[in-house]
Amino acid sequence: MACPICDGRMIRKRAEYRYYDVYFGEFDSDVCEECGEVFFTEEASDEIDMIAKEKGLWGLERNSKISYSGNSLIVRIPKDIANFMGLTKGEEIKMHPEGKSRLVVEVNI
Numbered sequence: 196m197a198c199p200i201c202d203g204r205m206i207r208k209r210a211e212y213r214y215y216d217v218y219f220g221e222f223d224s225d226v227c228e229e230c231g232e233v234f235f236t237e238e239a240s241d242e243i244d245m246i247a248k249e250k251g252l253w254g255l256e257r258n259s260k261i262s263y264s265g266n267s268l269i270v271r272i273p274k275d276i277a278n279f280m281g282l283t284k285g286e287e288i289k290m291h292p293e294g295k296s297r298l299v300v301e302v303n304i
């Protein structure tokens with residue numbers, strides 16, 4: 196099987212899977228020797244989905260909009276995510292940009 200991205204040669208090996216910062220384990224995958232892209236096997240993907248469900252991480256991605264208050268912009272954290280992370284009003288957070296399209300917010304610090 197050739198890499199769908201660069202047409203490079205793929206080798207079967209165990210690769211680590213993380214969902215954001217949560218380590219899931221190592222799973223069977225095809226890894227491209229050229230570009231390093233990792234493709235988990237179908238069985239591995241099913242296993243990963245199952246673990247995500249068990250950990251309560253399944254489908255936690257939400258859309259939100261930026262609004263404003265005074266001179267600041269406000270990002271609303273959807274309730275499901277706040278509940279999952281145990282966030283409450285007044286919580287101290289840290290944030291930093293990772294380039295122009297990703298904002299990392301650290302909580303429970």
Ligand SMILES: [Zn+2]
Pocket residue numbers: 198199200201202203227228229230231232
């Ligand atoms: Zn490749």
